[in-house]
Amino acid sequence: METEKMLDAEMSRRSLLINGGKCVVGVAGIAALVSAVPGLAEAKGTSYEKFQYKKVNPEEAAKIAYENYFDLWCASTVLKGIFDPLAKNVGGPYKTFPIESIRWAHGGYAGWGTLCGTLIGAGNAIGLITGNIETAEAMTNDLAFYYANTVMPVYKPAKAIKAEIKTTTKADTPVCHISVGKWMKAENVAFLTNERAERCARVAATIASKTVEMLNAWHAAGGKYTPVNKPLANVLNNGITSQNNCVECHGTNVPTPPAAKS
Amino acid sequence: METEKMLDAEMSRRSLLINGGKCVVGVAGIAALVSAVPGLAEAKGTSYEKFQYKKVNPEEAAKIAYENYFDLWCASTVLKGIFDPLAKNVGGPYKTFPIESIRWAHGGYAGWGTLCGTLIGAGNAIGLITGNIETAEAMTNDLAFYYANTVMPVYKPAKAIKAEIKTTTKADTPVCHISVGKWMKAENVAFLTNERAERCARVAATIASKTVEMLNAWHAAGGKYTPVNKPLANVLNNGITSQNNCVECHGTNVPTPPAAKS
Numbered sequence: 001m002e003t004e005k006m007l008d009a010e011m012s013r014r015s016l017l018i019n020g021g022k023c024v025v026g027v028a029g030i031a032a033l034v035s036a037v038p039g040l041a042e043a044k045g046t047s048y049e050k051f052q053y054k055k056v057n058p059e060e061a062a063k064i065a066y067e068n069y070f071d072l073w074c075a076s077t078v079l080k081g082i083f084d085p086l087a088k089n090v091g092g093p094y095k096t097f098p099i100e101s102i103r104w105a106h107g108g109y110a111g112w113g114t115l116c117g118t119l120i121g122a123g124n125a126i127g128l129i130t131g132n133i134e135t136a137e138a139m140t141n142d143l144a145f146y147y148a149n150t151v152m153p154v155y156k157p158a159k160a161i162k163a164e165i166k167t168t169t170k171a172d173t174p175v176c177h178i179s180v181g182k183w184m185k186a187e188n189v190a191f192l193t194n195e196r197a198e199r200c201a202r203v204a205a206t207i208a209s210k211t212v213e214m215l216n217a218w219h220a221a222g223g224k225y226t227p228v229n230k231p232l233a234n235v236l237n238n239g240i241t242s243q244n245n246c247v248e249c250h251g252t253n254v255p256t257p258p259a260a261k262s
Numbered sequence: 263m264e265t266e267k268m269l270d271a272e273m274s275r276r277s278l279l280i281n282g283g284k285c286v287v288g289v290a291g292i293a294a295l296v297s298a299v300p301g302l303a304e305a306k307g308t309s310y311e312k313f314q315y316k317k318v319n320p321e322e323a324a325k326i327a328y329e330n331y332f333d334l335w336c337a338s339t340v341l342k343g344i345f346d347p348l349a350k351n352v353g354g355p356y357k358t359f360p361i362e363s364i365r366w367a368h369g370g371y372a373g374w375g376t377l378c379g380t381l382i383g384a385g386n387a388i389g390l391i392t393g394n395i396e397t398a399e400a401m402t403n404d405l406a407f408y409y410a411n412t413v414m415p416v417y418k419p420a421k422a423i424k425a426e427i428k429t430t431t432k433a434d435t436p437v438c439h440i441s442v443g444k445w446m447k448a449e450n451v452a453f454l455t456n457e458r459a460e461r462c463a464r465v466a467a468t469i470a471s472k473t474v475e476m477l478n479a480w481h482a483a484g485g486k487y488t489p490v491n492k493p494l495a496n497v498l499n500n501g502i503t504s505q506n507n508c509v510e511c512h513g514t515n516v517p518t519p520p521a522a523k524s
Binding site for chain 2: 098100101102103104105107108109110111112113114115119120123124126127128131133136137139140141144174175176177180181184185187188189190191192193231232234239240241242243249250251253255257258259260261
């Protein structure tokens with residue numbers, strides 16, 4: 001079997017979490033895997049341990065992310081929402097980490113419209129805090145599922161900074177271009193408007209809040225994380241890195257990736 | 263003008279680089295902007311300055327990225343390719359920075375197929391090293407243009423680690439799913455194959471090398487970076503965060519984003 005050969009040849013046991021080949025791993029199985037397998041960080045004794053975690057109030061993280069969006073934009077403001085409370089309550093590297101160093105991730109990579117920058121901000125925080133590559137893998141996967149399937153923005157500020165907005169939308173994807181496009185259409189506003197900026201600020205707040213909820217759960221469980229979602233089935237089926245909603249972009253003309261040779 | 267109002271209302275002078283509204287800024291104009299305007303980091307006195315830079319050999323960065331791909335995958339291995347030579351020649355934070363903390367960026371975000379992880383690895387390095395948000399913005403934009411428009415992989419190892427591969431392809435996008443899909447089709451191999459892994463390892467090497475070339479040029483110019491490409495025109499035209507090759511995904515049925523109200 002090509003798939004199994006690859007699992008032997010390329011993927012270490014650590015990567016089973018996301019490249020389970022033909023083994024359809026249930027949620028419980030994934031959870032066990034995440035907690036049982038040490039990450040590269042632990043094995044190599046990196047400086048991960050410096051990013052100690054204490055429970056963060058999701059509402060506080062959301063408020064910080066929301067209020068700083070207009071200066072920092074999506075990726076950096078999520079990182080700030082998560083790190084600022086920790087800088088206050090833990091100190092250490094949270095006090096000096098350059099929040100602005102990932103601002104380039106806004107707008108789907110300097111405006112290229114690919115991955116929503118909020119998820120890069122959250123991913124960086126998750127990677128540094130959890131210090132475990134499997135936990136970070138499972139958590140970012142769950143966060144992408146949350147982003148794609150949640151009617152957003154969830155966060156509502158006590159007082160809008162830029163504009164009152166009327167609509168919420170479900171992106172069905174973590175892609176910036178599609179997420180913001182669906183909302184712009186529903187709200188009937190252009191990209192460079194106060195309304196669009198307000199919406200993205202609230203999405204950043206929503207993602208900062210959700211990330212902190214995940215980190216709090218992980219921390220409360222002694223550094224174990226129970227994934228909600230399985231890795232994307234397309235990779236398990238030996239297809240290609242993607243979601244399953246192919247027709248949304250491709251219409252009825254969905255390309256077929258080359259099949260595995262058995 | 264809605265656009266101009268937004269530029270006043272939402273965007274600071276720092277953001278002119280990428281949100282120039284109706285001012286069509288030429289390359290020389292952008293370059294002047296990048297070098298003349300201090301970044302948030304400098305203004306706030308963060309710890310950016312700890313990531314001191316010395317010229318890195320692009321071939322060395324490429325080789326490290328290539329050889330470590332099979333353990334670290336795309337994002338982290340690019341970061342390693344850039345950081346390892348600096349850990350040796352500069353030391354400081356390069357020696358302890360947790361390279362593995364961004365492994366979640368592989369496969370377009372934990373396998374979701376969005377932004378190629380190599381560009382997230384490069385972006386993190388660029389942001390930490392340059393310590394200037396405008397420089398990082400311009401450099402990541404140029405890197406996305408390079409990624410989209412270059413027949414890849416460029417890097418060829420002295421000896422292939424996983425497999426000999428025959429084809430090279432131009433992605434026309436920084437999106438993982440499309441980039442790898444076009445190559446898989448040309449090479450006629452499935453995702454979980456040694457050939458595909460070999461190709462992504464060489465792409466990672468290519469991006470590590472290109473990033474180091476950019477950083478070397480920036481460093482040789484005393485911390486000034488001359489952008490090659492303008493920010494994406496779609497944002498300038500008040501459209502939506504994206505490239506201009508709409509029909510590749512959308513076919514002839516390209517949605518029209520709501521127009522700006524003048």
